[in-house]
Amino acid sequence: MGSNTLSKLLFGAAFLGAGAVAASAGTLDDVKAKGFVQCGVNGAGLAGFGAPDDAGNWKGLDVDACRAVAAAVFGDPTKVKFTGLSAKERFTALQSKEIDMLARNSTNTMSRDTQLGITFTGVNYFDGQGFMVKKSLGVSSAKDLDGASVCVQSGTTTELNLADYFKSNGMTFNAVVFEKQEEADAAYDAGRCDAYTTDASGLYSIRLKMTNPDDSIVLPEIISKEPLGPAVRQGDDQWESIVRWTHYAMLIAEEFGVTQANVDEMKTSENPEVQRLLGVGEGVDFGSPIGLTKDWAYNIIKGVGNYGESFERNVGEGSSLKIARGLNALWSKGGLQYAPPIR
Amino acid sequence: MTLRDKTAEDSPRSWVRAALYDARIRGWVFQAVVLVVLLLLTLWILHNTAANLRAANIPFGFDFLHMRAGFDISQKPIDYTLDSSHAQAFKIGLLNTIILSVLGIVFATIIGFIVGISRLSNNWLLAKAATVYVETLRNIPLLLQLLFWYKAVLSVLPGPRQGYMLPLATNLSNRGLTMPRPIFGQGFDFVMWALLVAAAIAWGLARWARTRQAATGQPFPVFWASAGLVVGLPLLVFLALGAPLTFEIPVLKGFNFVGGMVIHPELIAMVLGLSLYTATFIAETVRAGILAVSVGQSEAAFSLGLQPGQTMRLIVVPQAMRVIIPPLTSQYLNLTKNSSLALAIGYPDLVAVFAGSTLNITGHAIEVIAITMAVYLALSLITAAVMNWFNARVALVER
Numbered sequence: 001m002g003s004n005t006l007s008k009l010l011f012g013a014a015f016l017g018a019g020a021v022a023a024s025a026g027t028l029d030d031v032k033a034k035g036f037v038q039c040g041v042n043g044a045g046l047a048g049f050g051a052p053d054d055a056g057n058w059k060g061l062d063v064d065a066c067r068a069v070a071a072a073v074f075g076d077p078t079k080v081k082f083t084g085l086s087a088k089e090r091f092t093a094l095q096s097k098e099i100d101m102l103a104r105n106s107t108n109t110m111s112r113d114t115q116l117g118i119t120f121t122g123v124n125y126f127d128g129q130g131f132m133v134k135k136s137l138g139v140s141s142a143k144d145l146d147g148a149s150v151c152v153q154s155g156t157t158t159e160l161n162l163a164d165y166f167k168s169n170g171m172t173f174n175a176v177v178f179e180k181q182e183e184a185d186a187a188y189d190a191g192r193c194d195a196y197t198t199d200a201s202g203l204y205s206i207r208l209k210m211t212n213p214d215d216s217i218v219l220p221e222i223i224s225k226e227p228l229g230p231a232v233r234q235g236d237d238q239w240e241s242i243v244r245w246t247h248y249a250m251l252i253a254e255e256f257g258v259t260q261a262n263v264d265e266m267k268t269s270e271n272p273e274v275q276r277l278l279g280v281g282e283g284v285d286f287g288s289p290i291g292l293t294k295d296w297a298y299n300i301i302k303g304v305g306n307y308g309e310s311f312e313r314n315v316g317e318g319s320s321l322k323i324a325r326g327l328n329a330l331w332s333k334g335g336l337q338y339a340p341p342i343r
Numbered sequence: 344m345t346l347r348d349k350t351a352e353d354s355p356r357s358w359v360r361a362a363l364y365d366a367r368i369r370g371w372v373f374q375a376v377v378l379v380v381l382l383l384l385t386l387w388i389l390h391n392t393a394a395n396l397r398a399a400n401i402p403f404g405f406d407f408l409h410m411r412a413g414f415d416i417s418q419k420p421i422d423y424t425l426d427s428s429h430a431q432a433f434k435i436g437l438l439n440t441i442i443l444s445v446l447g448i449v450f451a452t453i454i455g456f457i458v459g460i461s462r463l464s465n466n467w468l469l470a471k472a473a474t475v476y477v478e479t480l481r482n483i484p485l486l487l488q489l490l491f492w493y494k495a496v497l498s499v500l501p502g503p504r505q506g507y508m509l510p511l512a513t514n515l516s517n518r519g520l521t522m523p524r525p526i527f528g529q530g531f532d533f534v535m536w537a538l539l540v541a542a543a544i545a546w547g548l549a550r551w552a553r554t555r556q557a558a559t560g561q562p563f564p565v566f567w568a569s570a571g572l573v574v575g576l577p578l579l580v581f582l583a584l585g586a587p588l589t590f591e592i593p594v595l596k597g598f599n600f601v602g603g604m605v606i607h608p609e610l611i612a613m614v615l616g617l618s619l620y621t622a623t624f625i626a627e628t629v630r631a632g633i634l635a636v637s638v639g640q641s642e643a644a645f646s647l648g649l650q651p652g653q654t655m656r657l658i659v660v661p662q663a664m665r666v667i668i669p670p671l672t673s674q675y676l677n678l679t680k681n682s683s684l685a686l687a688i689g690y691p692d693l694v695a696v697f698a699g700s701t702l703n704i705t706g707h708a709i710e711v712i713a714i715t716m717a718v719y720l721a722l723s724l725i726t727a728a729v730m731n732w733f734n735a736r737v738a739l740v741e742r
Contacts, residue, residue: 087703088699088702088703091703091706092708095399095401095708111706112706115401115402115706116401116706117396117399117400117401137598145598146597147596147597147598147599147601148597148598148599149518149598149599151689154686154695154699154700154703156703159414159415159700159704160413160414160704162415163413163414163415163425164413164425167425173415174415174417174599175414175415175416175417176417176609176689177414177415177416177417177689177691177695177696177699177700178686178688178689179686179687179689179695179699180687183687183688183689184689186494187497187688187689190494190497190498190517191497191502191517192497192517192518192608192689194598194599233399234399234400235398235399235400
């Protein structure tokens with residue numbers, strides 16, 4: 001199925017030709033014309049990042065990134081349609097304009113950022129790759145995994161980091177590569193592999209899907225930097241700015257204590273930074289230069305909440321994953337999440 | 344102007360009209376037009392693709408094939424390390440596809456012929472069992488069957504530490520079938536040469552025996568003579584050279600077996616799934632082929648005193664082959680193409696390795712997919728060419 005979609009995309013790319021030239025007016029205009037943002041998310045359903053809930057509503061940190069952009073553009077976080085994508089399909093889907101933005105726990109790397117015709121707009125989750133093993137193996141460190149079979153999903157930076165880690169530690173391994181995450185999950189569950197590797201955040205959510213989650217443990221080693229973030233097509237600076245500043249607005253809101261609940265009261269705040277964020281005051285309009293209204297950030301916070309709220313709701317204490325803020329805390333609280341000021 | 348004064352020959356208009364009504368010329372013109380349109384369309388697509396890629400800042404080219412691949416592949420029939428290039432990964436994927444297809448074709452043919460003949464058996468139980476097999480397996484989608492077999496293989500087999508020890512240092516577990524790997528010593532190529540020579544002699548012997556039997560009616564034990572030659576001659580050379588062959592025995596070390604050869608569970612599941620599925624279609628083809636041979640042929644053979652087995656082998660099957668081979672070719676082509684479903688269960692075939700990992704790491708989707716499609720096309724055309732050659736050999740020779 002994956003390759004079918006892929007070839008469809010390829011032929012789409014080939015045939016779109018004439019249409020593509022006319023439609024290059026700008027992603028924002030296209031999005032406004034069709035009335036919704038088409039957003040690529042994790043098709044396999046990665047709990048906490050992008051997965052439909054029991055009622056079929058998409059939930060997750062990445063999903064919130066899409067909804068926030070919809071809120072910024074339309075003032076309505078529901079004006080978004082989701083395309084579930086596999087790791088293989090995601091960049092082609094963005095290149096071929098099947099989606100307007102990609103928020104699918106994708107790692108920002110130099111080659112992706114510079115050679116694929118796409119641009120990463122920021123980091124909405126600082127992650128790192130780890131290992132999960134069966135407790136019965138009696139392994140307590142990734143350094144003990146010499147000779148292990150490792151289940152991994154194809155077409156990911158994970159696949160390459162895995163190889164680099166074992167090579168640099170002088171260990172051998174056997175990679176069993178699957179196209180889809182569900183298949184890799186099932187094979188690990190069935191005992192095909194000794195270890196499973198993906199981003200640590202993913203390990204926690206996949207562990208919950210195992211027949212006996214308590215039989216597996218996540219090893220302490222983090223072997224890579226995985227800055228996950230949304231991406232857009234290269235060459236549309238306006239759209240890139242919108243997606244980038246949507247994330248920043250959520251960070252700034254958290255920094256100044258603006259939440260979904262108190263955003264209306266905050267409109268009367270005397271703090272000039274908050275006023276600039278919410279577009280309050282004479283001549284304060286940071287929205288129109290990027291094609292939005294002056295209350296663009298107000299709409300984001302009203303519709304989705306600030307970054308901290310989104311984090312807690314989806315992956316933090318308010319979720320089943322219970323991941324600590326760690327690197328994803330604000331810079332003022334010892335983390336790496338940092339937004340330039342709105343000025 | 345009066346038409347009466349002009350004859351058909353000197354009027355240019357009527358010359359055009361004559362050409363227009365000439366079926367041959369009209370045919371040429373239409374074909375030329377279609378060809379030009381097709382070429383223009385192709386050029387337009389290529390040009391457009393190139394322009395779109397340029398507009399999207401995606402570089403086009405095949406240099407990526409020489410870049411370091413950096414990912415591991417579970418089944419490596421030739422040398423491959425993490426430092427190998429994407430071109431080497433491509434070769435591995437291609438070889439894995441060929442290995443899978445050849446194994447699938449061999450097993451599907453054997454099972455298919457047995458089941459096809461069984462369906463026509465007078466043994467009620469055997470015939471019904473064959474019917475149930477065919478009707479069940481050919482009506483379930485192949486992908487589901489592959490997932491089923493993979494799940495079955497993994498669930499039935501124990502972990503590597505509890506694997507079943509089989510004779511000859513072979514072990515069966517959910518990591519696959521681990522067995523000793525032969526290491527060919529100095530001079531082993533002479534043994535291979537001896538095998539080739541023996542095969543050539545056996546072939547000549549068979550020809551000579553056939554000619555002699557046709558001329559004099561004297562039979563010759565070709566099978567036993569050839570078997571003795573093909574086994575005996577290489578064995579003699581092998582012993583004369585001092586047995587230049589050792590085995591690397593796999594040892595359980597840490598998590599898995601180290602050393603030896605492994606047949607991974609993915610390959611086992613793929614071969615099972617592909618051959619059992621395709622065998623149902625081959626069985627039906629074989630049944631149809633045999634039924635196409637008129638009953639009179641068998642009756643004539645019986646009246647000459649041939650046994651049922653001989654009748655089947657010497658009279659019915661050779662005639663049935665003419666009907667069987669063309670659809671059999673299609674089944675082989677289907678099997679080869681269906682082998683690309685391997686990526687669903689983690690078997691590293693061409694699609695999984697090259698159109699999967701390589702495509703994603705390099706991002707050269709158009710180049711990679713184009714190469715992959717060209718490879719499948721080439722594989723299918725080669726299979727079809729071989730089968731057509733075979734078909735021509737068994738075709739009815741009109742005398």
